[in-house]
Amino acid sequence: MSQKVAIIGAGLTGLTTAFYLRKQGVEVTVFEKADRVGGVIETCRTDGFTYENGPSTGVLGTPEAAELIEELSDLCRLEIADEDAKYRWIWKDGRWVALPSGLLGGITTPLFSFSDKLRLLGEPFRKPGTNPNESLADLVRRRMGKSFLKYAVDPFILGIYSGDPEKLVTKFALPKLYNLEQKYGSFIGGSIKKAKEPKSERDKKATREVFSLEGGLSNLIDALVQKIGSERLILNAADIKVSAEESGYSLSYNQNETVHFDCVVSTVGAWALPEMFPFLATDKLTSITKLPYAKVVQVSVGFRKWEGRELKAFGGLVPFCENRRVLGALFLSSFLKDRAPNGGALISTFLGGVRKPEMVKLSDEDIKSIVAEELTEMLGLTKWNPDLMVVNRYQHAIPQYGAESEQKMKAVAEIEANYPGLLLAGNLRDGIGMADRIKQGRELAELLIK
Incomplete structure (x- = not known):
């Protein structure tokens, strides 16, 4: 008998998971409490303007993101941002200053202090940090100086996380940056060495280019729904609750509908888990739900x-x-x-x-x-x-992937080990960008198929 999978949440993660499961013939039902799919992705068109209620762009940071859009190319078309997207402005002392993109620009820009520019020359020779839970702010001060923190990293973090670099833990919030220091010993030297390493044809698909979809990001969501089949999506599914059974899980919604599934994938926010999974231990959930x-x-x-x-x-x-x-x-x-x-x-x-x-x-x-x-x-x-x-x-x-991240990930792993067939996913782990969500969705599907 083929397995039945419930996916809770019809955002990008849930729909990507459902898409790859359906490609392998797995029976899938996606439950969504809202009256529309897409989660935070919603394109609006009015009076000649096309704008997004939610994320406006993504970055092709993983091969999985490029491959998903390739697989949907009969229904939607990738749009790569033009050259203007390579330039960022930083506000300082009442005017905009271009954020430098290279070592020479970093030395000549008015954004950073003279002493920190001198520190930048020594960055490749500093020892890697030894604290795996070091904050991003501490790491940047240690390697580059206060002005780089204030006028490069802080605005960058505001743009991505709307967060505070004093509270974000680099290992979890920016793992690629953390690994540059740990593997290569330096941001600058590591970037140069990494750029010279040979890449597979698949890895080359992760171009780091800014992207959208022609006509807006909702076209990606619409394409996924068309491939999955709208009959496999249940919208307005209120009061979703999951119970663990001897074999599999029962899922109830709208207070009177109950369905049995072999596997359940949650892609909802951390704060929603206790009410949705009442059988999970409170102490384990607390380690997850305190995610800010x-x-x-x-x-x-x-x-x-x-x-x-x-x-x-x-x-x-x-x-x-x-x-x-x-x-x-x-x-x-x-x-x-x-x-x-x-x-x-x-x-x-x-x-x-x-x-x-x-x-x-x-x-x-x-x-x-x-x-x-x-x-x-x-x-x-x-x-x-x-x-x-x-x-x-x-x-x-x-x-905000901060000091709680290590305990959070440990709790997720323990819950999944204790309840086979239950996967706790979504942006509470594995990154917040669109490419991260697509990669996680595909990996969830591959895990369930295995």
């Missing part, structure tokens, strides 16, 4: 006619030490096609984060007023007359 999440406000702003400074960059990031009210902005229409009318602009602005969670509680009017004041000054506008302004709030936007 950043609260973020996203404001999509569109102009039919752009009259500010030229937006030839991926976006601008605002270091926390600059004490502004926005985390940064993405200039989407500068590097993706058809996101705004010709001659216009589409900008995605972010507020809140771990260090300013109170922003999520502000009214739409207050948020719009803040964005108007900040962007008018920062982007050289003489008047504020947007044609589009959409506010979205996310109470659990981005998990």
Whole structure:
């Protein structure tokens, strides 16, 4: 008898898992509490603007991400960001400064102090750290200096995690950076050595390019649903609860529907696990559910006619030490096609984060007023007359892989060992980017198939 698999959550991880299971003929049912699929991915189109409620882009950081889009190429098309996406701006002392991309730029930029530029020359010769739970801030101060932390790493972390480098643990939050130091002894030397290492044809697919899908990221979600089969998705599935049985699991939803499954894959947030899996030990779940999440406000702003400074960059990031009210902005229409009318602009602005969670509680009017004041000054506008302004709030936007990560991963491993056929996944582990989610989904499917 073929196995039946339940997947809880119809976001990118859950749908990718379901897609690869269906390719092997496994019987799958995906349960989603919302009335739509895609999780945080949602493309909206209005009056000539194409904007995202949620992530706007991904990075081709894994071969699995490129391969999934290749497999769906009959239904959706990859869009690689144009050259403007290679440039990032950092706000310092009332103006934008280009973030340097090489050693020479790092030495000449006004972003970093003279003493730290001298420290940069010695970075390849410093010893690797010995604390596996060292914070990102401590690591950067140790290897590169305070100004690099303030004006390179801190805004970078705000852009990815909306987080605090003092609380993120490098080994879990940025494992590739951690491994550069541990394996090669240096960020700079390690990057050079790693670039020279031979790559397989498959590895070359992880180009690190910024990507979207032509017409928006929802086209990727729609393609996955079409391949999986909409009849295998149950939306509006409220009050999902899973019980462990002698053989497999029973899943109930909407208070009166119960179905038996051989395996259950959870892709929901850490905070939702206790109510969904009441049979799991409280002490083990506590190690997982204490995972903190950043609260973020996203404001999509569109102009039919752009009259500010030229937006030839991926976006601008605002270091926390600059004490502004926005985390940064993405200039989407500068590097993706058809996101705004010709001659216009589409900008995605972010507020809140771990260090300013109170922003999520502000009214739409207050948020719009803040964005108007900040962007008018920062982007050289003489008047504020947007044609589009959409506010979205996310109470659990981005998990923060901090000091709790080691215990969290140990708890997940113990639960899965004690309950064969139960997999706890989603962004509570294995990375937060779209490529991370796709890779995890494929690996979950391969594990279940084996």
